[in-house]
Amino acid sequence: MQHQYWVTKETVFRKLGKKEDAYIVASDAELDAKLELFRSIQDSCLDLQRIIDKYQERICLLAQEENSMGRFLKECGKQDKTGAGNMMLGVGRTMSHSGQQRLALRMPLLRLFQEVETFRHRAIEDTWKTVQAMEKSRTEYRASLSWMKDISQELDPDTYKQLEKFRKVQDHVKMTKARFDRYKLDCLQKIDLLAAARCNMFSHALITYHNTMLQFATASAQAFTTVGDSFKDYQRFEFNHVKELSEIKPEENSTNDQEQDDK
Amino acid sequence: MSYAYLFKYIIIGDTGVGKSCLLLQFTDKRFQPVHDLTIGVEFGARMITIDNKLIKLQIWDTAGQEAFRSITRSYYRGAAGALLVYDITRRETFNHLTTWLEDARQHSNSNMVIMLIGNKSDLESRREVKKEEGDAFAREHGLIFMETSARTAANVEEAFINTAKEIYEKIQEGVFDINNEANGIKIGPQHSPSNASLPPGSQSSSPSSGCC
Numbered sequence: 001m002q003h004q005y006w007v008t009k010e011t012v013f014r015k016l017g018k019k020e021d022a023y024i025v026a027s028d029a030e031l032d033a034k035l036e037l038f039r040s041i042q043d044s045c046l047d048l049q050r051i052i053d054k055y056q057e058r059i060c061l062l063a064q065e066e067n068s069m070g071r072f073l074k075e076c077g078k079q080d081k082t083g084a085g086n087m088m089l090g091v092g093r094t095m096s097h098s099g100q101q102r103l104a105l106r107m108p109l110l111r112l113f114q115e116v117e118t119f120r121h122r123a124i125e126d127t128w129k130t131v132q133a134m135e136k137s138r139t140e141y142r143a144s145l146s147w148m149k150d151i152s153q154e155l156d157p158d159t160y161k162q163l164e165k166f167r168k169v170q171d172h173v174k175m176t177k178a179r180f181d182r183y184k185l186d187c188l189q190k191i192d193l194l195a196a197a198r199c200n201m202f203s204h205a206l207i208t209y210h211n212t213m214l215q216f217a218t219a220s221a222q223a224f225t226t227v228g229d230s231f232k233d234y235q236r237f238e239f240n241h242v243k244e245l246s247e248i249k250p251e252e253n254s255t256n257d258q259e260q261d262d263k
Numbered sequence: 264m265s266y267a268y269l270f271k272y273i274i275i276g277d278t279g280v281g282k283s284c285l286l287l288q289f290t291d292k293r294f295q296p297v298h299d300l301t302i303g304v305e306f307g308a309r310m311i312t313i314d315n316k317l318i319k320l321q322i323w324d325t326a327g328q329e330a331f332r333s334i335t336r337s338y339y340r341g342a343a344g345a346l347l348v349y350d351i352t353r354r355e356t357f358n359h360l361t362t363w364l365e366d367a368r369q370h371s372n373s374n375m376v377i378m379l380i381g382n383k384s385d386l387e388s389r390r391e392v393k394k395e396e397g398d399a400f401a402r403e404h405g406l407i408f409m410e411t412s413a414r415t416a417a418n419v420e421e422a423f424i425n426t427a428k429e430i431y432e433k434i435q436e437g438v439f440d441i442n443n444e445a446n447g448i449k450i451g452p453q454h455s456p457s458n459a460s461l462p463p464g465s466q467s468s469s470p471s472s473g474c475c
Contacts, residue, residue, distance in 0.1 A: 023330060024333070027329040148302075148334055152304070157306040157308075157323070163306075170302050
């Protein structure tokens with residue numbers, strides 16, 4: 001039962017963040033660095049999941065807006081019988097279409113979302129349990145070291161009773177150390193595996209998103225170019241208020257005009 | 264068996280340099296190629312004879328792993344001799360000697376005899392630290408130096424016994440106050456009954472007191 005005293009003491013000290021033996025901390029450096037990696041995977045996966053959710057929601061809204069804008073242009077185009085009306089009709093149609101196509105991006109995103117969720121609930125959760133078990137064994141191991149340190153203060157190998165007691169503590173340290181070493185190895189291996197599995201998951205799930213994105217972007221770019229090309233011969237609108245919308249630089253325009261005037 | 268003196272030794276050095284194997288070779292005259300990790304400290308004892316006097320060496324074989332450092336520090340107290348061991352096939356164990364030496368000097372009495380040992384001298388083909396380097400380090404820090412092999416037993420006896428001789432000489436010279444157990448020397452039961460009956464407070468500060 002005496003070891004329980006040391007375990008409790010160690011637990012309280014660790015909870016309070018009391019400064020620990022620098023040598024013991026240093027000997028766990030590799031493990032602590034790996035735990036840092038684990039925490040970063042844990043945090044970044046949660047962040048990523050939230051971001052994917054927000055992203056797909058925004059894509060949805062953007063698609064809706066795009067579609068409405070397209071419908072609005074089409075309606076206006078129908079009423080306007082001039083060249084402008086024709087343009088609005090064309091652009092509106094392309095925009096609505098692009099809005100509908102944009103929704104295709106959600107599918108691979110939702111899949112990625114599910115993959116990340118599964119990853120978090122299975123792989124990360126499982127590793128986290130191992131980390132918890134390791135931390136428990138680490139507390140017990142460090143507690144047994146403190147106990148040993150305490151009993152070492154007055155140790156005389158020629159005094160049978162003291163040596164007996166020391167042997168008891170030594171066996172205890174041996175046991176807790178063996179258990180801690182086992183969990184430590186488990187943790188190191190599991191976290192390495194987790195990091196590799198995460199890369200694997202991304203390379204699979206992101207490829208479909210990447211392809212869909214490429215497809216969508218190419219198709220809508222092409223559609224807009226075609227629409228744009230069909231308006232080449234139309235007269236340009238001169239922007240007086242929203243000047244930044246005019247594509248052609250004003251000086252070019254003005255020189256052209258002047259040339260024309262000269263002629 | 265009663266002894267004239269008891270010397271407390273500690274063996275220190277990085278993990279895996281062969282501290283426990285040196286002890287095993289010295290006390291049991293055998294070699295174990297695979298040794299369990301030392302947890303805290305292990306003990307060994309052997310009688311030797313110097314100047315026709317029986318001397319008991321009580322040897323504390325400390326754990327080399329970093330996690331035990333704070334624990335092993337409490338074993339330095341009251342040691343008369345220390346064997347500071349490095350592995351001639353691993354340069355880093357030699358590089359850590361300064362830290363070990365500082366540790367030893369800080370936590371023990373100033374008269375402690377320190378023997379520097381370059382172990383695993385049988386592995387000549389894998390040697391990374393030259394014998395001259397060990398020699399130079401020892402000279403620079405005032406230590407005795409030897410290369411040993413716990414496997415072939417080369418120089419193992421000598422390392423332990425030479426340290427004992429050095430301590431014995433220091434006693435003769437009066438450097439050690441042998442009545443003060445903090446020096447790591449105990450007088451055997453049959454040796455000086457008069458001293459044993461003295462109350463602890465009345466220890467003489469004269470260095471030669473109680474000495475043969």
